[in-house]
Amino acid sequence: MTCMRNDMMKEAAVMFVDPDWIISSHSVLKKFNLASVHSTQLNFKATFTLAITRTDICHALVGYFDVSFMAHCSNPFHFSSSPVEEQTHWKQTLFHLYEPIAVKAGDMLSGTFHCGKLKNERRSLEITIEIQHFEGNSATPSLTRNYCYILR
Secondary structure, three states, X not given: OHHHXXXXXXXXXXXOOOHHHOOEOOOOOOOOOOOOOOHHHHOEEEEEEEEEOOOEEEEEEEEOOEEEEOOOOOOOEEEEOOOOOOOXXXXXXXXXXXXXXXXXXXXXXXXXXXXXXXXXEEEEEEEEEEEEEEOOOOXXXXXXXXXXXXXX
């Protein structure tokens, strides 16, 4: 089963996430102007910082998107696929951590999120996440981990 588990952990999961699973603040990774975005902009690198809001075990990071149509619209429109907003048919993306991280309220998870198209599959993404865990007010991370995922 370990061999099978390792293969599954490399694949990001698309599913509905229970809002009760959320144990941190959120961080915006990237904003796109849908009227002018070019496919080359979809390969990006972003930093993030998440403030832990309750003591728990962090098993995954959750990805979702917000969409706003405001400019030049007679009826501005906004919706979110966030797990804490009203559920739509859009699900969230779950990036399972190979090794869960024990966190306490007040800790920080910081890192870098790399997103790029998978070379052999034009509709798939390769995502690399580096995470650093900072305990309390410490300026030195207690651990650093790197994770790689494919999102199909």
